[in-house]
Amino acid sequence: MTDTKSQILGFVRDRYPQAEITESQDIFALGFVNSLFAMELVMFVEKTFGVTIPNEELRIDNFRTANSMSELVSRLLAEPAVA
Amino acid sequence: MTVTGVAPPAAAPPVPAAVTARVTDRRSARAFVDTHVAPYADAYDRAGRVPEELLRRVAEAGLWAPFLPPEAGGAGMDWVTLGEVHEEVGRGCSSLRSLLTVHTMAAWTVQRWGSPEQRERWAPAFAAGERLGAFCLSEPGAGSDTSGITTTAAESGGGWVLNGVKKWTTGGQRADVFLVFARTAASIGAFLVPRDTPGVQVRPIDDMLGTRASMLAEISFTDVVLDRDALLGPSGFTAGMVLTGTLDLGRYSVAAGSVGIVQACLEASAAYAASREVGGTPLAKLPLIQAKLSDMVTDARAARLLLAEAGRLKDAGEASTIMATWVAKYFASTAAARHASEAVQIHGANGCSTDYPVARYYRDAKVMEIIEGSNEIQRMTIAGQADRERTG
Numbered sequence: 327m328t329d330t331k332s333q334i335l336g337f338v339r340d341r342y343p344q345a346e347i348t349e350s351q352d353i354f355a356l357g358f359v360n361s362l363f364a365m366e367l368v369m370f371v372e373k374t375f376g377v378t379i380p381n382e383e384l385r386i387d388n389f390r391t392a393n394s395m396s397e398l399v400s401r402l403l404a405e406p407a408v409a
Numbered sequence: 410m411t412v413t414g415v416a417p418p419a420a421a422p423p424v425p426a427a428v429t430a431r432v433t434d435r436r437s438a439r440a441f442v443d444t445h446v447a448p449y450a451d452a453y454d455r456a457g458r459v460p461e462e463l464l465r466r467v468a469e470a471g472l473w474a475p476f477l478p479p480e481a482g483g484a485g486m487d488w489v490t491l492g493e494v495h496e497e498v499g500r501g502c503s504s505l506r507s508l509l510t511v512h513t514m515a516a517w518t519v520q521r522w523g524s525p526e527q528r529e530r531w532a533p534a535f536a537a538g539e540r541l542g543a544f545c546l547s548e549p550g551a552g553s554d555t556s557g558i559t560t561t562a563a564e565s566g567g568g569w570v571l572n573g574v575k576k577w578t579t580g581g582q583r584a585d586v587f588l589v590f591a592r593t594a595a596s597i598g599a600f601l602v603p604r605d606t607p608g609v610q611v612r613p614i615d616d617m618l619g620t621r622a623s624m625l626a627e628i629s630f631t632d633v634v635l636d637r638d639a640l641l642g643p644s645g646f647t648a649g650m651v652l653t654g655t656l657d658l659g660r661y662s663v664a665a666g667s668v669g670i671v672q673a674c675l676e677a678s679a680a681y682a683a684s685r686e687v688g689g690t691p692l693a694k695l696p697l698i699q700a701k702l703s704d705m706v707t708d709a710r711a712a713r714l715l716l717a718e719a720g721r722l723k724d725a726g727e728a729s730t731i732m733a734t735w736v737a738k739y740f741a742s743t744a745a746a747r748h749a750s751e752a753v754q755i756h757g758a759n760g761c762s763t764d765y766p767v768a769r770y771y772r773d774a775k776v777m778e779i780i781e782g783s784n785e786i787q788r789m790t791i792a793g794q795a796d797r798e799r800t801g
Contacts, residue, residue, distance in 0.1 A: 369731075381524070
């Protein structure tokens with residue numbers, strides 16, 4: 327598992343210690359996500375990995391799993407920053 | 410835009426003196442408030458509005474949106490300092506602080522979620538106070554229960570058509586642009602609606618219990634046609650984040666204002682207790698009065714620390730700032746209501762009169778327990794955090 331994925335999983339598990347979540351599990355399907363947690367998740371990803379998530383990337387499919395969030399981070403880190 | 414039912418103010422509020430220095434920190438904010446705001450706040454309260462001259466003084470002091478980056482016309486002020494500044498304004502006048510709060514919410518939303526074109530259009534005007542923003546979420550049938558809003562934004566002809574009624578809009582009588590939350594086909598979206606858009610109607614709401622000079626209004630939107638770029642931020646599942654983030658800043662500012670109310674209660678009560686005598690003894694020497702004052706001191710410090718922690722987490726970009734802000738707002742607003750009541754008690758009949766400011770603090774403090782999420786909603790959210798973080 328990559329460091330990015332483990333950090334994302336660590337954040338989710340920290341918020342929901344009683345849940346068992348894998349890198350490919352859909353956290354939306356598990357019923358974890360509300361607007362508060364979504365905001366926290368976006369802030370965590372931006373802060374931890376030093377990226378700014380543009381509006382067009384704030385799609386549900388990018389946040390379903392640790393895998394998809396990790397891919398989003400990799401994609402953003404590979405792209406030049408847009409103001 | 411149409412304005413209906415405008416009632417004449419009780420009296421023209423006094424005009425504050427010219428501004429000589431910009432506000433950059435707590436010290437300069439306190440000086441600004443002591444010179445331009447606090448001496449007139451009771452008059453604003455009675456008049457039911459703050460004068461245009463004060464709004465210009467706020468602009469001259471750089472107070473409207475100092476957190477915006479310099480390239481947008483702001484000062485890049487950090488959130489800890491902004492909290493201190495809003496506390497000082499709240500110490501002097503909760504109505505003015507309320508206007509700052511909703512303007513902050515609109516300006517931040519544009520900066521955080523707006524496209525480069527939207528930021529270029531609105532942010533400099535917000536920073537300079539040339540355009541004042543207001544926040545439109547509550548409706549006649551939905552307050553803290555945001556899921557109950559019925560205002561709709563329907564896609565039409567490449568743009569949007571807005572229909573609905575918003576109520577209790579702080580600054581609505583005066584704002585130039587409304588940040589309106591409405592239902593779309595996908596979720597809830599945030600729309601910037603200039604006041605002069607056809608179909609926008611403003612009805613002033615006067616004679617509220619507290620923050621009486623904050624120029625509340627009911628805003629009706631009837632077949633309001635908006636361009637495509639009126640929508641701020643993402644659509645779809647993350648649209649709720651725009652509202653979450655906007656309300657988070659609103660709570661932060663209200664928490665700061667509540668700390669200011671506690672501090673104002675403390676200062677007024679300590680001064681009164683030192684000068685007022687009972688049977689030849691100053692109130693300040695009586696143990697029951699000392700108990701009230703000591704609790705004000707303690708809670709002012711505790712609330713200030715909770716606010717500072719929420720601000721520090723915002724500055725660090727930490728996700729935990731959202732819950733920290735809930736906790737700060739809950740603690741500070743309940744402390745404000747409790748100590749404003751005690752401040753009136755210390756003042757006795759004088760506290761129930763217009764001769765002292767504590768009656769205004771008492772009325773304003775009650776409002777803090779209701780706005781930006783009632784205290785009941787806050788406690789449910791904070792308890793929800795405890796439940797989800799349980800390990801057993």
